Amino acid sequence: MHQLYDPLPISEIDNIIGVQFRVLDQGFVRVIDYMGDDAAIMQAARVSYGRTTKGEIRDARLIRYLMRNRHTSPFEMCEIKLHVRVPMDCWRQWVRHRTASINEHSTRYAIANEGTARTAPDAWRRQNPVRKQGSDGLLDSETGMQLTLEEEQLLIHCREVYAKRISAGVAREQARKDLPLSTYTEAFWKTDLHNLLHFLELRMHPSAQLEIRSYARTIGYEIVRRWCPVTWKAFLDYRIDSITLSRPEISIIAALTKGRKLEAIRLASDFGWLTEANSERLEAERKLECLGLEIPWGAYYE
Numbered sequence: 001m002h003q004l005y006d007p008l009p010i011s012e013i014d015n016i017i018g019v020q021f022r023v024l025d026q027g028f029v030r031v032i033d034y035m036g037d038d039a040a041i042m043q044a045a046r047v048s049y050g051r052t053t054k055g056e057i058r059d060a061r062l063i064r065y066l067m068r069n070r071h072t073s074p075f076e077m078c079e080i081k082l083h084v085r086v087p088m089d090c091w092r093q094w095v096r097h098r099t100a101s102i103n104e105h106s107t108r109y110a111i112a113n114e115g116t117a118r119t120a121p122d123a124w125r126r127q128n129p130v131r132k133q134g135s136d137g138l139l140d141s142e143t144g145m146q147l148t149l150e151e152e153q154l155l156i157h158c159r160e161v162y163a164k165r166i167s168a169g170v171a172r173e174q175a176r177k178d179l180p181l182s183t184y185t186e187a188f189w190k191t192d193l194h195n196l197l198h199f200l201e202l203r204m205h206p207s208a209q210l211e212i213r214s215y216a217r218t219i220g221y222e223i224v225r226r227w228c229p230v231t232w233k234a235f236l237d238y239r240i241d242s243i244t245l246s247r248p249e250i251s252i253i254a255a256l257t258k259g260r261k262l263e264a265i266r267l268a269s270d271f272g273w274l275t276e277a278n279s280e281r282l283e284a285e286r287k288l289e290c291l292g293l294e295i296p297w298g299a300y301y302e
């Protein structure tokens with residue numbers, strides 16, 4: 001049974017300090033250090049009361065209340081420092097999250113990491129025809145074999161050119177300029193739990209690229225789940241596995257639940273949704289499916 005108000009479980013994070021969680025072919029994430037846990041969140045939220053605990057069930061309920069109502073500052077009382085190994089293209093997306101402190105391996109100072117993210121023949125993703133930023137399905141295995149072979153040749157060539165430049169005495173800061181984006185980098189990444197959850201919400205989402213999604217899921221399910229188990233469960237319940245409804249969506253759902261299908265279609269038309277590639281309509285369709293409701297304009301729209 002789904003227990004809403006589990007008592008505060010003990011944080012298990014001490015058992016995984018330094019443990020490498022593998023991501024992609026050669027990447028990893030591991031915890032270097034942390035501060036605080038579920039108890040620290042609750043303690044901060046109760047600073048005005050002078051009492052830190054009101055019993056396990058009420059403590060868990062408080063964390064869930066904070067999450068539900070986006071009272072975010074108590075979650076900033078917890079911090080975590082991760083050591084990550086990530087391909088450069090994925091890292092480029094990662095560092096857009098500005099609310100973290102970073103120290104990255106310098107390829108001006110040291111030789112670039114030898115690792116490069118390779119793509120298996122059955123892992124070449126097809127461009128999504130509708131979502132310009134997304135992929136959809138896989139290429140056939142014969143094409144995949146060819147692409148993987150070409151990738152291998154290209155990576156070997158890039159590495160040889162780089163090594164040649166280094167041996168010729170070219171400065172490391174210049175020799176690196178043609179290394180591929182698949183080259184792995186390493187960094188220490190420190191952030192607080194509030195900003196980490198924001199990162200996870202965006203990067204665990206199906207619209208995020210598969211590679212960074214793999215890192216985000218590993219951080220979430222392997223690390224945050226053990227570090228702050230009550231917060232993690234509340235995060236899944238209220239942020240990841242929940243839906244929010246806009247005013248247009250509420251009016252359409254209200255019409256549908258009263259059996260007024262034509263009114264729902266008219267509303268969608270008034271909102272300008274019944275045009276060919278309307279992302280707001282597509283998002284609303286996913287929510288209707290989730291609620292077990294019919295998509296009223298289906299046949300109409302086609």
Ligand SMILES: Cc1cc2nc3c(=O)[nH]c(=O)nc-3n(C[C@H](O)[C@H](O)[C@H](O)COP(=O)(O)OP(=O)(O)OC[C@H]3O[C@@H](n4cnc5c(N)ncnc54)[C@H](O)[C@@H]3O)c2cc1C
Pocket residue numbers: 096097098099100133195198202203207208209
């Ligand atoms: C699926 C997806 C697709 C994306 N596509 C693109 C793209 O095509 N091009 C592109 O450039 N980026 C893209 N991004 C990056 C995106 O725009 C954000 O830069 C990134 O997700 C970081 O989010 P953030 O700014 O909320 O996080 P953080 O930088 O961690 O900031 C957290 C919060 O702090 C506040 N904050 C931080 N800095 C400032 C500031 N300077 N001013 C005001 N408030 C601030 C904001 O409230 C912000 O939400 C994409 C992201 C995702 C998830």
